[in-house]
Amino acid sequence: MNHLSAPVLPQIPDIVISRLPIYLRTVRLLKEQGVEVTSSQELGELLGLSSAQIRKDLSHFGEFGKQGTGYNVAYLCNQLEKILKVDCVWPVILVGAGYLGHALASYTGFEHRGFRIVAVFDNDPKKVGGAIGSITVQPVEAIPAVVRQHRCQIAIIAVPASAAQQVAHQLIEAGIKSILCYAPITLTVPPYIRVEYIDPVIHFQHMTFYLEKGCIEE
Incomplete structure (x- = not known):
């Protein structure tokens, strides 16, 4: 009998994981302020990071935005909560x-x-x-x-x-x-x-x- 093995997840550097809660905190604040769309440039300015670093970090988990249009704040917030497993209590x-x-x-x-x-x-x-x-x-x-x-x-x-x-x-x-x-x-x-x-x-x-x-x- 053949058994399907669980998919092997890529090894993500812990330093990347450590920045995700900071991204989530910032995106939640933008959401509370009524902001609908943000960009890696704006996030970088708020956090003191380069936009390239933010894009690279998020790319480990998929595509969350489109070039030229940025990130939908509510969607990015939801995805970060799922990644960090805090979409529950x-x-x-x-x-x-x-x-x-x-x-x-x-x-x-x-x-x-x-x-x-x-x-x-x-x-x-x-x-x-x-x-x-x-x-x-x-x-x-x-x-x-x-x-x-x-x-x-x-x-x-x-x-x-x-x-x-x-x-x-x-x-x-x-x-x-x-x-x-x-x-x-x-x-x-x-x-x-x-x-x-x-x-x-x-x-x-x-x-x-x-x-x-x-x-x-x-």
């Missing part, structure tokens, strides 16, 4: 119910962009049982059951650096495939786990390199 769990965790769980902008925090966890008995909006903070021991219940693949770590690695292990054992880490640490994870980091201090330090020294005197 992804369930996300969050570990850490401190100040940062409260802010993240209370943020209303995630769902509009394809993500919903469905559960929050903490190992502090004083926080467990408390509420963040409509979400009740649960003990970390409940992570596996919640991951199975919601079929979660994505988690946010918003705990101190000293606890982040252990939390990552717990999440991976529970079945999480992708982690957004706010802790100022580089996690050690298996190669099949995708980790993205958000550390404002790193960005501050990048900026201060270009500034005249102006520290606060202690």
Whole structure:
């Protein structure tokens, strides 16, 4: 019996994938402003990229515009959402119910962009049982059951650096495939786990390199 094999997708550089959410954010903004048609030139000016780079990036996924007429904004927005798989809402769990965790769980902008925090966890008995909006903070021991219940693949770590690695292990054992880490640490994870980091201090330090020294005197 012959079996049809799945089509082999071309290898797309990760740097290209990393720019797609920026394109989507910009196209969504244009759509909200009532813009119907845009061009790679206009997008390039808005993003500080060359029009050739934008056209090359998008060409990995098909033809989205016509030469001389540009891109239909609504169509391009829809296609980018499909490519990034955010034409649906992804369930996300969050570990850490401190100040940062409260802010993240209370943020209303995630769902509009394809993500919903469905559960929050903490190992502090004083926080467990408390509420963040409509979400009740649960003990970390409940992570596996919640991951199975919601079929979660994505988690946010918003705990101190000293606890982040252990939390990552717990999440991976529970079945999480992708982690957004706010802790100022580089996690050690298996190669099949995708980790993205958000550390404002790193960005501050990048900026201060270009500034005249102006520290606060202690």
